[in-house]
Amino acid sequence: MISCKPVANLVEAFSKLPGIGPKSAQRLAYYLLRRPDEEGRNLAGAILALKEKIGLCSVCFNITDCDPCLICQDEERDRSKICVVERPSDIPPLERTGKYRGVYHVLHGTVSPAQGIGPAELKTEQLLYRLRDSSVAEVILATNPNLEGETTAMYLRRMILPLGIHITRLARGLPFGADLEYADDMTLGQALEGRQEF
């Protein structure tokens, strides 16, 4: 029990963060207490700015502090390709590969029937609107290769198919460092189907 109220409040706030238990929360709070005032103010400022300055891009629904976002504004990007992802946090890893120069569309979730999350709760209508409107030649479905990601991709495929746009899905198969012996049937089956000239 921490008797000092401001410390207790901060510990409680930290322990709500993902991956942070009560002990780590306490360590962080006492750490900040020992640091110069300025450090605490910077952290508080950064957290405030996160909520105040950041919104969603009105084109691709990625998080951004300007609208449209920097990717949508970039004249160099190929607007004939749209890569559809589940969350804003899926974009940085794709960007880091340096292999994609098209634009994105963030769904903000997946179809999860048992949780009552359907296409209406996601940015699907906005995607279809974008596709009908513009000269998009290819849609890359980059939802996660799990049941919900697959369900979402299958649903999008069904909706996009009548528009006559080329639909692709990120290649699925064995992750780097995997072991054939332990791969599940789905992964191994897809890895076989998607095998390439070597």
Add this chain to the structure above:
Amino acid sequence: MRTPRSYQTQAITIKQIKLGEVDKILTIYTPEFGKLKAVAKGACRPGSKLGGNVEPLTYSLMMLARGRNLDIVTQSQTIDGFLVLKNNLWYTSCGLYVLELIDSFTVENNENPLLFDLLLDTLRRLCQADSSEIVLRYFELHFLHHLGYRPQLHRCVICNSPPLPTVNFFSYSQGGILCSRCSEKEGEPRPLSVDALKTLRLWQDCDYATARRVKVKPALSSQLRQVMHGYIEYLLQREVKSMAWLEELRGS
């Protein structure tokens, strides 16, 4: 008798939620222990040996170790991943509906091997691209039976008279059919056509091989669906969310 520290079981994964960054809490259905919650450590890591072997709609052989709160899945090997089903939006959705019903109506650690068999058979039937409506209705009727909610379809639940060859009624609260006389005393009974009653009764009493040969016209099929869904939601006292999703797919 002391329970061993680790044990092996067949399991169908019905749900998973992320726990922290890399772990998952699974809800599984097993023949020996009924519904269980267990932790799959590191299952979200790429290259995890559990990974796809613990995805929902997967039938596997699992090794579990007793944990302080939840047991821990140490190994999982897929017996059937129901890939045909998973490659089709409609059949996947039917599978998710079946899993939601199992999850909603069962409590943990309550063994029901017949229910496990029914679940497994149902997922296999959905893979055979049989009429999904028949597979689902057959599942619902027998699922309710295994849970003690078998609807009484042979006699009026109030006066015990046999049904007339005209329209009868189905009462959610009484869990069965009513004759037209008794239906007047009941609040909001649903009319049930002679064909609908006959079909439900046949499916309730026969094996699946016989059930699947029944030819059902679309109008009758939707009547059967409505009465079963209404009864299920009445029993649950809330909506079954994936039912709405199935409706959405039917419409689009």
